[in-house]
Amino acid sequence: MEFLYIGIIIFLFCLAISDIIVGVSNDAVNFLNSAVGSKTAKFRNLIIIASIGVFLGASLSNGMMDIARHGIFQPQYFSFAELITIMLAVMVTDVILLDAFNSRGLPTSTTVSLVFELLGGTVALAMIKNIQTDGALTFAQMINTDKALSVILGIFLSIAIAFIFGMIIQWIVRTIFTFNYKPRMKYLAGIFGGIAVTAIVYFLLIKGLKDSSFMTADANAWIKEHTGMLVLCLFVGSSIIMQILHWCKVNILKVIVLMGTLSLAMAFAGNDLVNFVGVPLAGFSAWQDYSANGMGVGADNYLMGSLLEPAHTPMIFLILSGATMVFALATSRKARNVINTEVNLTNQNESEATFGSSATGRRLVQIANSFATWLEKVTPLRVRNWIDSRFNKDEAILVKGAAFDQMRAAVNLVVSSLLIALGTSLKLPLSTTFVTFTVAMGTSLMDRAWDRESAVGRVTGMMSVMGGWLLTAVIAFAVCFAIALIMHYGSFIAMILLSLVALFIIIRSNIRFNKKAHEKEKNKTVFDQMMSSGDPEEVWTLLKGQIQEGTVKELNYVSNYYTNFIDCFVNENLKCLRRQFNTLHAEISDYKAVRRKEILALKRTDPTVSVQASTWFHLESNNTSQLLYSLKRISEPCKEHLENNFNPLPKDCAEEFAPVSEAFLVLLKKATDYVDKFDPTATPTELTKEISAYKKEVAVLRQNNLERFNAESDTSNFNIYILYQTILQETQQMADDLKHLIRAYTYLSTVKGK
Template sequence: MGDIYIYMLIILAGLAITDLVVGVSNDAVNFLNSAIGSKAISFKTIMIIASLGIALGALSSSGMMEVARKGIFNPGEFYFDEIMIIFMAVMITDVLLLDFFNSLGLPTSTTVSIVFELLGAAVCVSLLKIGESETETFLDLGRYIASETAIEIVTGILLSVVIAFTIGALVQFLSRLMLTFNYRKRPAFLAGIFGGLSLTSLYYFIIVKGLKGADLGGLNFIFEYTTNVYTTLGYGFIFWIIFSLIYVYVLKWDIYKLIIILGTFGLAMAFAGNDLVNFIGVPIGAYDAYNIWMDAGAVEGFRMDALGGKLPSQKWLLILAGVVMILTLWFSSKAQAVVKTSVDLARQDSGIERFKANFLSRYLVRYSIMTADGIQRVMPKSATNYISKRFEKVPSLGLVTKNADKPAFDYVRASVNLMVASVLISVATSYKLPLSTTYVTFMVAMGTSLADRAWGTESAVYRIAGVLNVIGGWFFTAFSAFTAAAIFAYIIYLGGFYAIIGLVVLAVVLITRSFIMHKRSQTEQKITDELHKAESKTIQGIIEESSDTVATVFKRSKNMYSKTLEGLINQDLSALKSARKDSKKLGVEVDALRNNIYFFIRNLDEQTIGASKFYIDVLGHLQDISQSLEYISRSSTDHINNNHKSLKFTQIKDLKEIINRIHDIFEESENVFKNKDFIRLESIISKKRELLELVDSKIEKQVKRTKNTDESPKNTTLYFGLLLETRDLMNTTTQVAEQYFTEYDSNQFDTESE
C-alpha cells in the first residue's frame, strides 16, 4: 500500500519541477517588466540581479508553506489518502492551467490558481465524504473548509488590485510633481531625497521585513537590532539620505539606476518569498503528510490533525526550488511573451496597440474624461496650471530614432513601480498572506502609467481594454482552477492510482504539445518575413529600405493567393482558414506601418520632407493589396464553410491559368525588389498589363456562361468577386511597380546631373 504513495510523491516531485518552470515563465513579468521597460541596465545584468534575488527569497518562503497545508482546508477532517487525492488533483490542474496561459502570452496569478485549486479539490472531496455519511449534510461543508482563512486570503487578493493601483498612482503622481519628466535637469538634492526615500523603503520592507523569517543560520542575529520599527526606519532614512546625496553630489552617479537595480533584486526576492508556495507548497505538504502517516504506523483511516500544526521547514527543498527557478528564468522563452504584454500596456508613448477597444473601455474613458473635466472646473486655475506644467513631456519623447528600441517609460516610473510593488508584497509576506504578486505588480504598473498620463486620448481606450482583458483572465483563472481541480479530484477518487497515471500522461502530452507548438511558432517567427518600418530621411534611403518591405509583401501575397485559390478548388477548409489567418496578419502589419507615419514624418529633415509622400503612397498601395487578399480569402472560406457548390470545371481551369501567371509575376517582382534591380520593373509592368487583359477576358467569358447556361448564383457571385478583386490586386501591384520605377529613374537622373 505504501508503495503507491511513494510513487505519488515521485509524481508530485516531477509535477513540482514542471510547475516551477511554467510558473516562473508566467511570473517573470512581475519582477522584470520595470527594468526591461526602462532599459536602465542590460538584459544580462537584469537577469543576474533577479537570479540573486530569487536565491535569497527562496530561503525566506518557509513560513508561506503553511498556506498549502492548512490555509484553505482543515487537514484534521481528512484521512491521509484523501489528502493525497487533493494534493495530486491540485498539482495536475496547476501545471496545465499555467502552461495554457503562458502559451497565450498572458500574465495570470499563480496565487489565485493555487488557492482556488486547493479550494475546488477540497470541496469536491468534502462533498464526497458528506455524501457517504448518513448524518452529515451540505451545511457541514464548513467543518472541512477553513472558511475564515480562505475568505481572508481571497479578500486580500481582491483588495490588492485596488490598493496596488491606488498607491501606485498616488506615489507616481507625487514623484512626478517633485521630479517632472525633465528629471535630469532638476536640482540634484531632489534626486537625493527621492533616492533616500526609495532606498529606505526597499531596505526596511525587503531586507528587514522580507528576510526576518528566513532561515539564514548564523546571520539571523542581524535582525535582533530591528525590533523597534520607528528607530529602524529613522536611522535607516538618515543613512540612506546621506548615502544618496553622496552618490549624487560627490560620485555623480545615477541614483535612479541604483534604485532600479536594488528594486529588481528586492522584487525578485519578494516574488520568490511569496510565490514559491504556489509551486512547491503542495508537494511539500504531501511529503510532510507522508512522513506523519509513516511515523503513525501507516495505518488506514489515519486523520491528518498533525498536518495542521507547526512543522519544520525543508530547507534543502527550498534551495533546490530556487535553483530550478533561476534556471527557468534564464532559459524560458515563454517568459518574454508574458513580459511584453505588461510592458506594452504601461509604455509612455502611443503606438501599435495590442488590444482592441470594447464597449466597457469606451464607457470608462468617456466618463473618466467627463469626471476629469468636472474636477478641472472646480480646481483653482493656478493649481491646474502648476500641475499641468509639472507633467509636460520632454519634447524628444515622441521621436523614433533610426534602429532604436526606445524605453517604454523613464527611470522615475520604473523606480516607483519596483519600490511600491516590493513594499506591498513584502508586507504581505511578513504576515504570511499569499498576496498575488501578479495582481500587485501589474496593477502598480497600471496605476503609475495612469498617473503619468500615459493613457491619453490616443491610447486610453486600448490600454483599459487590455487591463480589463488581463483582469478578466484572472477571474477566468479562478473559475477554471476551482472547476478543473474538483473534476480531477473526483476522477482520482473514482479511479485511484490508474486515474492518476492517466491524468499525468494527459498532462505530459498536453505540455509536450504546447512546447512543440511554441518552438514551432518561434521558428516560424524567425523565418517569417515581417514588415519593417522605414527610418531613412532621404528619398533614396526610403526606396532602398521600403523595397525590402515590398518584396516581402509580394512574396507573402504570392503564397496567400495560391493557397487560397488552391484551397477553394480542392475544397480544403483548413488551407483556406490558414490563408485567411495569414491575410489578416499581413493587414495588421501594414496597418502598423501606417500608424508609424506620424513618427516617420516627425523625424524627417526639412530638406527631405518630400520623401514622406512617396512612403505614404507606398503604404497606401500595400494596404490595398492586403485588403484584396483579405477579401479573396474571406469570400472563399465562407463559400466552402457554408457548404455551397464547388466551382465548375471551366471555372477551375480559368483560375489555374490565372494562379500560374500571378505566381510567376509576384515571384519575379519579389526578386526585383529584393535585389533592388529596378531597371527590370518596366518589363514586369508590361506583363502585369497582359495579365489584366487575361482577367478581363475571363470575366467576359463568365458573363456569357451565366447568360447561356444554368449557373449556380453563389458560384457566379464568388467567381466574379474573385476575378474583380484579382484585377484590383494586379492594378495595385502595377501602381507600386510604376511608382518605384518612376522615382528610381528620376533619382538616377538627378544623381547623374549632379
C-alpha cells in the same frame, strides 16, 4: 500499490520543477519591469541582482507551506489517496494554466491559481464524500472557504489601491521634481533617497524576512515593538548617506532601483515559493506520514490529520528550489515576453501595440476624455499652465532605449514595496503581481504616457491582463475540479494519462513558443536598431531593408494562400479550406503590427526623406494590405458556400479559371522577384504591362460569366455563379493592387537618405 504512490510523489516534484520555471517566467515581471523599462543596468546585470535576491529569498524561507497543507481543505477529513488525487490534479492544472498565460505574454497570479486549483480539487472530492456519507460530512467541515474569499477580496483591493496610490505619488513626485529632475536633486536627493531606502528596507524586513529561517519569534516581536524607532533611524541614516552619495556624483536613482529590484526578488522567492513547491512538499509530507503509520490501514482509509501541523521544509529543498528559480530566471524567454508586455503598456514613448483595441476600452477612454475636458474647464488657467510646465515630457531624461525614466522606476518600486508591506502588516493577501502591475499603470498614466493615440490600446491591455487574473480563478477552479473527478473515478490509469497529456502540452507549447519567439526576435532586432539609432540615414537604410523583406514575405504568403485556397475550394475540401482561412486573420494582424513599427521608424528619418517617402510608403503598405483583404473577401463566401453544401463549381468554370489563376501566380512570382532583387536602374514597365493585359483577360471572363448566368434557366446554380463572379472580381482587384504596389515600391526605394 504503494510503489505507484511513490511514482506520483516523484512526478509531483518533476512538475514542481516545471512549475518553478513557468512560475518564475510569470512572476519575473514583479521585480524586473521597472529596472528593465528604465534601462537602469544591463539586462544581464539585472538578472544577476534579481537572481541573488531570488536565491536568498528561497534559501532563507522556513518553508511554511500551510496554504497547501490545510489552508483550503481540512486534511483530517480526507484520506491519503484522496489528498494525493487533489494534489496531482492541482499540479497538472497549475503547470498547464501558467504555461498558457505566459506563452501569450499575460501576467497572472500564481497565488490565485494555486488557491483556486486547491479549491476546485477539494470541492470535487468534498462533493463525492458528501454524497457517500449521505450529508454527514458537509462542505463547511471539509473546505476552508475563508481563505479563498480573502484572496478574492485582496485582488480587488490591490487593483484599486495600487492604481490610485501609484497615480497620486507619481503626480506629487513629478510635480516636485519635473521630468528634468537633476537640478532639483541637488537639494532633495537625500530626502527622496531616504524615503525610498526606508520604504524598501522596511518592506524587506516586514514582507521579505519575517518568515526567514534565522528570524526567531523573539526577533520578530522586537522588530514589531520597535518599528517606529527603526523606521526613524533608517530614514535619518539613509538620507545622510544618499545625500553624500549624490555629492559624490553617484546616481542615487540607480541605487534605489537596484535595491528595490533585489528586495522585491527576495520577498517574491521567500513568500511565493509555496505557489510552486507547496503542493509537492505537502504530498511528500503526507507520504512520510502514511508510510510510517498508515500502511496497515490502507491509502483509502488513512486520514491525513498530520497535515494540520505546520511544515518545516528541509534546507536542501529550499536551496534546490532557489537554484532552480535562478536557472529559470536566467534562461527563460517567456519571462522576457511577460516583462515586455508590462513595459509596453507603461512606455513613455510610442511602442508596439500589443493588445489592439476593444469596445469597452474605447468607451472608458471616451468617458475619461469627457471628464478631462470638464476638469480643464473648471481649473483656473494659471494653475493649468503651472501644472503643464511641471509635466513637460520634452525635458525627460531617458537612457537610450528606455521606456521611461529612472524617477518613475524608483516610484514604481517604492510604492509597490510600501503597499505590499502595508498589506502584510494588515494581513491583507495582496499579490505582488497585482500591486506591481497596477502601480506601474498608475504612474505611467500620471506621467502622461497615455496620449489619445495610445490610450485605447493601453486600456485594452490593462483590461486584458486584469481579466486574465480573474479568468485564472475561474479556469483554475473549473479545470482542477474536472481533473480531480476524472482522476478519482479513473484511478491510476486516469492519473497517468492526464499526467502524460500535461507533459505533452508543456512540450508542444515550448516548441511553438520558441519558434515564434525566434521569428519575433529577428524582427524586433531590426526595429530596436531603428528606434535606438540616432542617425537618420542609418534608420532609413534599415527601414528600406525591413520594407523589402516584409513585402517579399507578404507576397509569398498571398501566393501560397491563393494557390492552396483555390485548390481546397475547387476540390470541396472544407477542412483544408478552414485550415487556410484560420491563418489569414493572424497574418493580417501581424502585418498591421509590422506596419505600425515601420511608421514609427519612418518618423525617425530625416524630415526631407520622411516627406518624400511618406506617400509612397503608405501607398505600398495599403496595397499590400488590400491583397490580404482581397483574400479575406474571397475566402469568407467560399467557406460559407462549402459549409452549406451548395453546388460545386461547374466543370467548365473550373477549367476556364485554372489558366487564369496560374497566370496570376506567375505575376505574383515576378513581382516578388522584382522586389526581392530590386535594381534602382531598372523599371517595372514590362511587368505592369503584363498585369494590365491580365486584368483585361479577367474582365472578359467576368463578362462571359454574366452572360452564362443570364442564359441559365436553372436557378440551382445561382449561388455558385455569384460566388465565381466574386472570385474573378477579387482576382482582378488583386492584380490591380499588385500593379500599384510595384509602382509605389519602386518610387519608395529610390528615395535617397540624408
